Amino acid sequence: MKLALMLALAAAPPQPARVCLTDPEAQAMVLVAMPDILRETGRLCAARLPEASPIRRADGALIGRYRATADQAWPAARAAIVKLSDPAADILLQSDYARPLLTSIIVPLIVGRIAVRDCTTIDRLVTNLAPLPPRNIAGIVLTTLQYLKRQKAGGKATDVPDLPLCNEDGR
Template sequence: MRIRHFAATALLWTGLVASSVQAQPRPCLTDGEAEALFQVLLPDMVSEMGRVCTALPASAFLRRPNPAFAARLQSGVAPALPSARSGIAKLLGPDLQPIAGSMFVLPALKVIVVPLAGQMIEPADCPKLDKIVANLAPLPPKNLAGVFVGMAQLDADRRKDGPKLPLCPMARPK
């Protein structure tokens, strides 16, 4: 099943883009940085799900315009930007950290990451994605991003091969 890969893909491709410019190890992304990065990408990712899942009925959550949900997701972008930029700086490494604050970095990441994540969606996954997003939609953007990062961490823990986004290990509950 590729649904859990969808959350991982956004974070993974961000890391892959950055890792292609350097071979040295990078520090891991904290939960907060990964969540912020995903929170910034979330409005475009949800739109991409709706664009890709055209076989869903018109009444499906991902297919019908939901201005209130879209506005809520968008409202989460600005507060997440500082932590997202910190995570991007880590991914870029010391030589390229100065461009993490550039106004061009986030649009460039979106242009690369969102379509690649969309390609990971299999048509059979669309009804499941629709149900997941519809059920999680009432969450604040930060919490919604946290759920997707948790899924990415699960995926990273289970993967034995292939590139992984450098996520710091999830803290154990006390």
């Protein structure tokens, strides 16, 4: 779920802490990665889940909805990556190969942290959240990331990356 940071790092070198992603920018980045995260999670968990599981169905309606929303979110996500990196990156990110390249780097980093023993829990979460629009799910992911960032700042969490998410005051 450390998606915002991982996409930014894949695109360019880190910038000063004052550069941060607003909620809409971070949500766009989450939306772009979600179809591939769901698909790869389904692949990882295939042996543990029933065939009817929405994450096992790479060509199913759930992942299709996320794919369509990811396509709409890509321009905003691309702009967010440029914001975190360098304006020159915009030219590179306009290539048809940029998005698949970024997700092919980021998704294994996220899905690789999933323990197979957690597949049934993930399946229950996805199944229960499936009726919600993808943007709502991206909002839940973002809110969770913001919560973890605050926990880390308060010394209550340690295994949380330094996410470039703006605070509620926009800094």
